[in-house]
Amino acid sequence: MNSTKSTYVSKMVSELKPSGIRKFFDLAAGMDGVISLGVGEPDFVTSWHVREAAIASLEQGYTSYTANAGLLELREEIANYMKTQFKVEYSPDTEIIVTVGASSAIDIAMRTILDPGDEVIVIEPCFVSYTPMVTLAGGVAVTVQALKENDFKIQPSQLEAVITAKTKAIMLCSPNNPTGTMLNTEELQAIADLAIEYDLLIIADEIYAELVYDEEYTSMAAIEGMQERTILVSGFSKGFAMTGWRLGFVCAPPEISEAMLKIHQYALMCASTTAQYGAIEALRNGRPDVDEMVKSYRRRRNYIVQSLNEIGLTCHAPGGAFYAFPSIESTGLTSQEFAEQLLLKEGVAVVPGDVFGESGEGHIRCSYASSLEQLQEAVKRMKYFIDSL
Amino acid sequence: MKLTKNELEIVEILEKEARIKTEDIAKMIGISVEETEQSIKKLEYNKVIVRYISLIDWTKIEDHPGVRAMIDVKVTPKRGVGFDDIAERIYRFDEVSSVYLMSGTYDLSIIIEGKSMNEVANFVSRKLSILDSVISTTTHFILKKYKHDGIIFEPDNKDKRIVVSP
Numbered sequence: 001m002n003s004t005k006s007t008y009v010s011k012m013v014s015e016l017k018p019s020g021i022r023k024f025f026d027l028a029a030g031m032d033g034v035i036s037l038g039v040g041e042p043d044f045v046t047s048w049h050v051r052e053a054a055i056a057s058l059e060q061g062y063t064s065y066t067a068n069a070g071l072l073e074l075r076e077e078i079a080n081y082m083k084t085q086f087k088v089e090y091s092p093d094t095e096i097i098v099t100v101g102a103s104s105a106i107d108i109a110m111r112t113i114l115d116p117g118d119e120v121i122v123i124e125p126c127f128v129s130y131t132p133m134v135t136l137a138g139g140v141a142v143t144v145q146a147l148k149e150n151d152f153k154i155q156p157s158q159l160e161a162v163i164t165a166k167t168k169a170i171m172l173c174s175p176n177n178p179t180g181t182m183l184n185t186e187e188l189q190a191i192a193d194l195a196i197e198y199d200l201l202i203i204a205d206e207i208y209a210e211l212v213y214d215e216e217y218t219s220m221a222a223i224e225g226m227q228e229r230t231i232l233v234s235g236f237s238k239g240f241a242m243t244g245w246r247l248g249f250v251c252a253p254p255e256i257s258e259a260m261l262k263i264h265q266y267a268l269m270c271a272s273t274t275a276q277y278g279a280i281e282a283l284r285n286g287r288p289d290v291d292e293m294v295k296s297y298r299r300r301r302n303y304i305v306q307s308l309n310e311i312g313l314t315c316h317a318p319g320g321a322f323y324a325f326p327s328i329e330s331t332g333l334t335s336q337e338f339a340e341q342l343l344l345k346e347g348v349a350v351v352p353g354d355v356f357g358e359s360g361e362g363h364i365r366c367s368y369a370s371s372l373e374q375l376q377e378a379v380k381r382m383k384y385f386i387d388s389l
Numbered sequence: 390m391k392l393t394k395n396e397l398e399i400v401e402i403l404e405k406e407a408r409i410k411t412e413d414i415a416k417m418i419g420i421s422v423e424e425t426e427q428s429i430k431k432l433e434y435n436k437v438i439v440r441y442i443s444l445i446d447w448t449k450i451e452d453h454p455g456v457r458a459m460i461d462v463k464v465t466p467k468r469g470v471g472f473d474d475i476a477e478r479i480y481r482f483d484e485v486s487s488v489y490l491m492s493g494t495y496d497l498s499i500i501i502e503g504k505s506m507n508e509v510a511n512f513v514s515r516k517l518s519i520l521d522s523v524i525s526t527t528t529h530f531i532l533k534k535y536k537h538d539g540i541i542f543e544p545d546n547k548d549k550r551i552v553v554s555p
Contacts (some may be wrong), residue, residue: 025553038553045549128555177555299402299417306416349553372406372413 016135019128020355024339028349035378037366038349040177042322044241044369046278047289053281054245054274062273068265070098070249071276077283078249086209086219088227094254097261098247098271098279102207102235103129105250106171108260108267109203109231110137118168120203123154124357125325127177127205139168145359148327151316152179152359156190163194169201169231170194172220175208178356178365179325180301180318185218192223203231207248210239210290212320213298221251228253238321239290240282245275297322300368304375308366311383322369325353329362331389339364345388346381390435395420396428400437403429407441446542448534454504457486457531460513461495463524472496475522484512495527506530 007014021038028034069075075092082088090096099105106129110120116138122130124143134141142162146152159170172191175182183191195202204220221230235248250260264270282289301324305317308326315326328338335352342348353360368375392400398418402409415425432438447453464475472490479499480488487500499517503509513528534542 019555021553021555025551028552034552036550036552039550040554041550043548043550295401299398302419303413303416306419351553372409372417376413 012135016132021128021351024343024349024351027340028343031343031347034343034347034349035370035374035381036349037368037370037375037378038351039367039369040323041243042238042241042293042369043371044293046240046242046245047282047286049285050240050242050278050282050289054278057277058274062277064273066098066270066273066276068270069096069261070271071273071280074098074276074280074283075249077280078251081283082219082232082251086206086217086222088219088221088232088251090251091254095257096249096251097257097264098249098276099235099264100248100268100271101237101246102205102233102248104264104268105233105235105248106130106203106205107133107137108263109233109250109252109256110134110139111263112256112260113168113201113231114139117166119164119166120168121159121162121170123159123170123172125152125176125178125353125360125363126171126173126356128355130171130173134171140166142167143357145357146176146179146181147359148363152176152181152325153183153187154191156194159191159194163198163200167198167200169203171203171205173205173207174220175212175318175320177208177321178323178351178353178360178363180321180323182212182215182217182319184215185223188218188220188223192220192226195229196225199229201229201231202226203233206232206234208238208321209234211294211297211322213294213301214317214319217320231256236279236282239293240279240286241289241293242275242278242282245272245278247271247275247279297368300370300372300375303372304366304368304379307375307379308382311379311386313364313382313386322367324366324368325360325363326366327363331386333389335361335364342382342385346385348378348381348385390437392432392437393428395424396432399425399428400432403438403441407443444537444540446534455502456504456506456509457500457502458509459529459531460499460501460517461527461529462497462499462517463495463526464497464520464522465524466496467522475520478520479517482512482516484508495525 075096078096079090079092082090110133114137119140119142120134122141122143123146131141144158144162146154202220209217221227221232232251236242304324308315312330313326315324335354339350339352351365353363395418402414411425412422415422447455466472467474476488484501486502489498491498513526518526
């Protein structure tokens with residue numbers, strides 16, 4: 001044994017911080033009777049007609065690889081979907097790649113556009129993978145903080161302040177995980193103006209685009225002059241309740257798409273064939289399911305936001321996704337302390353806001369993708385917990 | 390009656406869960422409790438909400454007698470009243486739980502509930518078949534209820550998600 005060799009793991013990966021969510025997962029997984037508001041996925045099971053279509057594809061023997069970019073039939077459905085739902089037109093032949101979840105879309109996007117040292121502006125609080133994916137692609141993640149006093153909407157001046165000659169792209173997620181904040185057309189326009197002025201790309205994570213409750217959704221690519229500089233990432237996980245299928249897609253101008261496809265074909269070959277057949281059915285006949293789910297999320301959002309405010313955890317009504325992001329500052333605890341004690345004392349799992357970035361401190365993420373009974377019980381326990389402090 | 394958006398929400402919520410508290414409905418829609426109460430009263434008054442009933446799985450109750458049958462009935466419609474007259478003659482029987490006028494190869498679809506198969510058989514032979522307008526009946530006994538009015542009787546409600554995820 002060679003004791004001088006401490007690790008086979010690369011320096012870059014060694015230095016990568018593990019996700020703060022892991023700790024809570026380990027803690028909660030060992031406990032009984034936990035009510036979890038910590039889940040970042042729908043509580044709906046994928047609609048039966050979608051599952052049935054996937055099963056049928058297996059029965060008929062569709063078990064081989066598809067084209068690298070995904071089944072043409074699916075890409076055509078995606079093109080049609082993007083046009084009808086989001087008013088952006090993409091060519092199924094040259095501008096759409098079916099990926100393994102939105103995560104792999106973000107990964108290939110970063111690896112495609114970044115040279116060593118190139119900077120990507122990452123707006124926190126945000127999904128835990130953005131910064132590591134920038135790092136792993138050899139780039140430098142420059143974080144900026146969306147602030148509570150602005151309802152967690154990033155201000156263009158904050159972005160402008162960190163733009164340098166090395167800035168290549170802005171990573172944008174709306175509606176946002178964990179805050180639920182959605183940017184409206186004017187707010188997107190302001191960011192678009194910056195991107196155009198400084199010749200930047202926008203990587204738009206629009207995975208929650210279907211789950212919006214108050215205002216109509218605008219895609220970044222639908223803003224004039226932005227389609228040519230937007231890498232639009234989306235998928236089936238959230239809107240169609242298909243997280244475990246691991247199916248996403250990315251839409252980008254032909255030059256970028258072609259380059260991304262190179263990585264995708266070497267790294268993954270293609271996304272799961274069975275999942276792709278399910279997705280075709282979801283896009284063709286799944287609209288009523290989405291509408292039903294949105295209706296249900298909206299009711300639960302209204303319920304949880306008002307209930308949290310009533311027990312002293314103030315939060316704004318998030319415009320999209322399925323997360324409430326209340327402030328716990330009134331308790332005097334840090335978000336880690338709050339989440340840990342709440343879990344151990346009352347058996348309610350939430351995610352501490354600081355794992356999503358600096359400005360998430362003082363908040364917790366509560367997913368309301370749970371039944372009303374569960375939400376009621378969770379709020380009851382949280383009230384009991386707060387009163388006991 | 391044309392319902393407002395909020396009234397429609399109330400009806401949809403109550404249809405799924407009749408015992409839900411008014412305060413919870415109010416919170417889910419984002420309106421006041423008073424407004425919710427008033428709307429519900431109005432919906433009840435206008436018979437949009439007809440009744441609040443429970444869905445019971447009687448097979449769970451030991452020794453509870455009971456059978457259900459669906460009967461396809463062919464009838465001769467009458468001048469002036471069409472099928473309404475014979476439908477009414479049939480639905481007045483307490484054993485009859487539902488009556489529908491159908492398109493297709495028969496006219497009325499009846500669901501009847503009895504204590505035993507014998508009782509259902511007696512109803513068909515002694516009360517239903519002998520009605521003047523009834524031409525023929527076909528009785529189908531229900532053996533097991535899997536799903537009723539959108540509700541699955543033995544649902545798999547297990548949450549299969551991991552407890553915490555990004």
